[in-house]
Amino acid sequence: MKKFIFAVLFIIFCSTNSYALRIVSLSPSTTEILFKLGLGGDIVGDTLFSNYPEKAKKITKVGSYIRPNLEKILELKPDYVIGMKEGMNKSVQNKLNELGIKNRFYASRNVSDIIYMIRDIAGIFHKNPNAVVAEIEKYYKKFPPAKKTGIFVVSVQPLIVATRNTFVNSILRCAGIRNIVKDKALEFIIIDKEYIIKKQPDYIIVSLGVKKQIDMARSFIKRFHLKSKLLIVDPNIYNRPSYRIVNACLDLRKRTSY
Amino acid sequence: MFGFEKKNLLLIFFLLFLSLFVGIFALRYGGKTIPFSDLFDRQNSLLVVHLRLPRILADFTVGAGLSIVGLSFQTLVRNPLAEPYLFGISGAAALGYVLGSIFLSGIYSYVLSFLLSVFTVFFVMFFALRDRDNAPSSMVLTGVAVGFFYSSIISVMSIFLSSRFVKNIFLWYLGDTTGLTLNSAVFSLFIVAFFSVVMFFDAEKLNIYGVGEEFAQTSGVNIKSLIYRQYILGSLITAVVVSKCGAIGFVGLIVPHIVKMLFGKDNKLNFVLTFFLGGIFLIIVDTLIKSIVYPMEIPIGVITAMIGSPFLILLMRKFRYAER
Known part of the structure; x- marks a missing residue:
């Protein structure tokens, strides 16, 4: 019986996120993807034009899409900053590296870039991207x-x-x-x-x-x-x-x- | 020391301490205001040391460097409107840097930035010195035209390059002191300070040159070498500032004139005062703006242009009447 209770507790412990992640999303598209992968609750900051889903509008803004405020980002103590390469100033990434904040910036030229981005984000936060990716591939493979x-x-x-x-x-x-x-x-x-x-x-x-x-x-x-x-x-x-x-x-x- | 009167020496030391004080004071402001006691606290170290400090150092470097170049050029071409941005030198440095970072890399983009600035200095100043009878404003037109030419080349390149790179160039060109790492901020300040000191050693000669060229020649000043030296040093400072922080305008116009208005025309004193006051000026402006618009960001070059354009118009009116 004892073993059984421990096992149940262990499973509960593993399945609930024991410590919450803190993610800052610098572009509307990464915000959408994070929400889709079930990480919406972990986003502590996003940017001005992040308006989908509805909940994204209420998240703390860290400035505009092309010029986020680094101090605001630092204040939010994120574990990860995620954004798009397109439109992003390279110096923002350099600065994040200097501050020791983990970050990823993605290209978005074509559909395989988008699929790569979804898989990569899912990989970082241990989520399963297969359903989302399969849906895209259904329409975009051929x-x-x-x-x-x-x-x-x-x-x-x-x-x-x-x-x-x-x-x-x-x-x-x-x-x-x-x-x-x-x-x-x-x-x-x-x-x-x-x-x-x-x-x-x-x-x-x-x-x-x-x-x-x-x-x-x-x-x-x-x-x-x-x-x-x-x-x-x-x-x-x-x-x-x-x-x-x-x-x-x-x-x-x-x-x-x- | 350095042949300064005691009174002026005190003034210089006062400004040195004022710069330090303003710099440290500005560290408190931004998103959240940090009390002095917690400024060097461990939990604030990332924010203060790696975010606010490099920005303040960059502000100081830009303000001090461009102001001192403005002062030197104003004396050299006897034109109150001489300034790196208005004379197209910032544009040249920017284009050089952009070309360098596309076709070459690393240190060469700085070298190209410097070479193009030097070329532009000599080009614009050649016209400025040749048409001695021209009004100061007509010389500015040459510089502005050259500046437009360079920025149009940057625009053309931006049309043929990928959009990611374009936005980078565009944002940087507006002037940005936020992107420097601590190391590069310290390094730039050191370089600009070093070249400023070298420029300062010519201050006495510039005083003599200011009286008149014949007087300078009879006093044993080698005018040609003086002019070349100052041009090259000025271009070096401009190239460093622009390649690090973009084309920030009008600082070299505002600060030297305020200094001249307050402290008279002794270049030797003015070089030192301009250096410190230029730095302090930009720290205050940037800190004020970033605290007001937080969490948005406005490029510092936009703000200096807002302050500088009316200042330029006032100056042009003033000196047009003086000429008559």
């Missing part, structure tokens, strides 16, 4: 043949679009859309509006939350009598390198003639 063309706009004025070197491109591919913007090295580039007029893609996907810019896109299509269909999508889902690219793909499939 793409359907591209029957339509499209362009993905993140800013109308100036016109900034996603190239084929981005994870956003995979969202398009997942919905059977071929991105008309090729580039060898860059991820998001400024292009000439004439290019859109010349190519007339089937879909102009505008991923923006600013009404004025969306109106500009509308009037642009009208003025030049483009046959392209305008799709307004949620930048909080489409522009973030996280597991929610699955939601983005499903959303895009639903709204196009996939």
Whole structure:
């Protein structure tokens, strides 16, 4: 009986987190991933635009996405600081190293980067990433043949679009859309509006939350009598390198003639 | 000592202690205010020694270095508006550093930063010295044009490089004293202080040069070597400051003028005063701003530009009337 009680106690001890982790998440996408892996309760700090899930809004802010406040981070005594390489100042990482705070910064160029990030974060905190990763791979391992063309706009004025070197491109591919913007090295580039007029893609996907810019896109299509269909999508889902690219793909499939 | 009057010597010692005091005092502020008694407590050591101290040292280095360069250049080209940022030298140092870190690496980015600054100093000053009759403001235009040219090259490169690198360049270019490790902050301060001392040894000659070139020649001052030496030292300081903390403007304009207004025109004294007051000025500004906007961060270069631009306009008005 004694042995049995000890065994039960031991199992309870192991399964509950005996000491709480303290994580600071510097970008909205890492915040989402941490929540998805069941680590939301361990996040002690995140940044200004971390707005998903709802709970993330209430977490202490450590400054803006590109310029977090190191003193605020130190004050929160984190065990780990996690963020994206994209947009992050290299000196932040150097400083964290100097302060002896463990940190990881992830690239997010394509879907395998995202999967790597999820696996790595899960590995650090002893969680199982398989379900999340399997869901992504279900949609992103093999793409359907591209029957339509499209362009993905993140800013109308100036016109900034996603190239084929981005994870956003995979969202398009997942919905059977071929991105008309090729580039060898860059991820998001400024292009000439004439290019859109010349190519007339089937879909102009505008991923923006600013009404004025969306109106500009509308009037642009009208003025030049483009046959392209305008799709307004949620930048909080489409522009973030996280597991929610699955939601983005499903959303895009639903709204196009996939 | 060093030929200073007793009164001035006391003033210098006072400023030395004031710098130390302001530096230590500023260590208290930031996110949470730490009482003096706990400042060197073990539990605060990371925060104080590795976060606030390097930043304060960097602030001092930038303020002191750029101010002393401003003072020297103002005397050399007889132009009250001479300043590393307005004369395009900071832009040159920045471009040199960026090019260096893309195509070369390590120490070479500093070397390239220095070489391009020296080139720009001679280029801009050549025009400044040749058109002696020109108003100070027209010389500034040359410098500003050169500065725009360099920053446009940086912009063009940023379009063709990956976005991660671009944001790094952009943020750093705005001026940032937060990224230095303790070692590099101490090292930069040491280098800038060393070059400042070397510049100071020419202060007496600069006084003579200030009276007039003919007078200087008859007094046995080798003008050419004086000018070259000061230009090169000034570029060295600017290159160190800019490659570590970005292009921070207007400090070299504000501080020397306040010093000249308060303490007269003796370069020998002014060099020392400018050095300390420049450092103190930037520590106070940065500490104030970071405590107010906490936990956000505003690049220090943005703040100095906010203070400096109206100051520049005032100075331009003042000296335009003086010329007539």
